[in-house]
Amino acid sequence: xxxxxxxxxxxxxxxxxxxxxxxxxxxxxxxxxxxxxxxxxxxxxxxxxxxxxxxxxxxxxxxxxxxxxxxxxxxxxxxxxxxxxxxxxxxxxxxxxxxxxxxxxxxxxxxxxxxxxxxxxxxxxxxxxxxxxxxxxxxxxxxxxxxxxxxxxxxxxxxxxxxxxxxxxxxxxxxxxxxxxxxxxxxxxxxxxxxxxxxxxxxxxxxxxxxxxxxxxxxxxxxxxxxxxxxxxxxxxxx
Numbered sequence: 747x748x749x750x751x752x753x754x755x756x757x758x759x760x761x762x763x764x765x766x767x768x769x770x771x772x773x774x775x776x777x778x779x780x781x782x783x784x785x786x787x788x789x790x791x792x793x794x795x796x797x798x799x800x801x802x803x804x805x806x807x808x809x810x811x812x813x814x815x816x817x818x819x820x821x822x823x824x825x826x827x828x829x830x831x832x833x834x835x836x837x838x839x840x841x842x843x844x845x846x847x848x849x850x851x852x853x854x855x856x857x858x859x860x861x862x863x864x865x866x867x868x869x870x871x872x873x874x875x876x877x878x879x880x881x882x883x884x885x886x887x888x889x890x891x892x893x894x895x896x897x898x899x900x901x902x903x904x905x906x907x908x909x910x911x912x913x914x915x916x917x918x919x920x921x922x923x924x925x926x927x928x929x930x931x932x933x934x935x936x937x938x939x940x941x942x943x944x945x946x947x948x949x950x951x952x953x954x955x956x957x958x959x960x961x962x963x964x965x966x967x968x969x970x971x972x973x974x975x976x977x978x979x980x981x982x983x984x985x
Contacts, residue, residue: 850888
């Protein structure tokens, strides 16, 4: 008795689908990129207004319009950012889970850490990067007949920009809460620079997700090929 090709493929599906989660993350990050550019432009306008306020060349209506515009963009950015976090962690956790379930690689941590590591103080400075590097490196290493191996250099650059962005954002926020015009000017300048860094980190993260998605698909195909070979060997043995 022979098994149909469809039945063989159904039996050989090993990894949980992560392509849709990758797509959801990418869409969310594209939207975040748009709001980031809008925030960059709004910060530039705010800096110009602060310079005019310094010289006494402004109206109350201009100041109120600036505050309203900037707040709308900032809160929109925060909302999209939260959505991005949710989609990204869902994708990130499954990518780590799939790596461990492939049985071709030993993962240093449990899949729960792929989500939890982002929220634990001090651990979140290192462990998410370690897990991302594991996913990048070991998913490729677990794939048979890998044509091109991509080094994890991009991960170090992305994580460095991410850390700098977080430090810069904290400093900028503290300065912005000051009543000093000089502090507001410095905060706005710093926000502009930090915003550029965040956009650069976002671009790198998008590239990383796209690459890991390909790595996972290659690993899945490698596992399918292995199972198909095993099934054919068993069928030949029975016959």
